[in-house]
Amino acid sequence: MRINSTVLLTLTLLTLMLGSGSVSAFLGFDIGSKALKGVTTPDSRPTTKFNNAKTGSSQHGGTFLKEEEILKIVKARIEGKTRTKSEKIEEEEEEDTTTNKQKQKPQEEIQEKPQAGFPVTTESGGVNFSVQSARYSGGALQLQVNLQNKGKDSVRFLYSFLDITDNKGRTLSGSTDGLPSELPANGPTFSGTVSIPTALLDDVKSISLSITDYPAQKLKLEVSDIPVGK
Structure with a gap:
């Protein structure tokens, strides 16, 4: 129990x-x-946060643009920038052209306006010899000369036989450049220069040039009273 x-x-x-x-x-x-x-418990899912952000933005009155509208805006901005750049380039080109014309005008006027006392010309046997201008440059007097043969026969020259004299009858030395050794019959005008050292022209007012064909010596070209005053 x-x-x-x-x-x-x-x-x-x-x-x-x-x-x-x-x-x-x-x-x-x-x-x-x-x-x-x-x-x-806090919600740490990213999709939930994104949805909350969208909800919040919509609550604040924000609006989302459609893809077509965004593309139109971007295209318009690109076209606007392109037009602006092209307009600037055209304006710069116009300014450069205007500037170049303004710079070229004085040079053209200087070239077209003949120097006082020039040209000085002579003719013999169908050959024309002329001095177009006289300017000092690089320690020498530069004479711009033209030669043209309008005759039926070609003419040869030896420019080492070119005689240069001043207004007092003194012989001066000089050199030629650009002139052909032979002028063809009925040929074009040939241009060249005759250079005379400045040191030989201190008290000289005018000079004369004389040359004859070589070797025939059938014609004589002589240009007198070429003004060379400084």
Whole structure:
């Protein structure tokens, strides 16, 4: 009898312990649920953030343009910049052209306007010899001369035989450049220069040039009273 009463007491104690544990667990769960009510975990998903951003922007009154409208705006801006650049290039070209014309006009006027006292010409046997201008440059007097043969036969010259004299009859030395050794019959006008050192022209007012054909010496070309005053 004593054994049965002991077993019964043990079972009763175990039942009470299990019951009190269950009641405690239920009460703890219920209290914790009530305490955590209204508390939520943060949403870290990127799609959710993007959706929230879109919702926020729409709430602030923002608008999104269509793809066609964006392309039209970009195209218009590109065309506007291109036209602006082309207009600037055209304006610069016009300015350069105007500037070049303004620079060229004085030179053309100088070339077209003959120098005082020139040209000085002579003719013999169908050959025309003329001095177009006289200018000092590089320590020498530069005479611009032209030769043209209008005759039926060609004419040869040896320019080392060119005689140069001043207004006092003194012989001067000089050199030629650009003149042909032979003038063809009915040929074009040939241009060249006769250079005389400036040191030989200190007190000279005018000079004369004389040359004959070589070797026939059938004609004589002589240009006199060429003004060379400084």
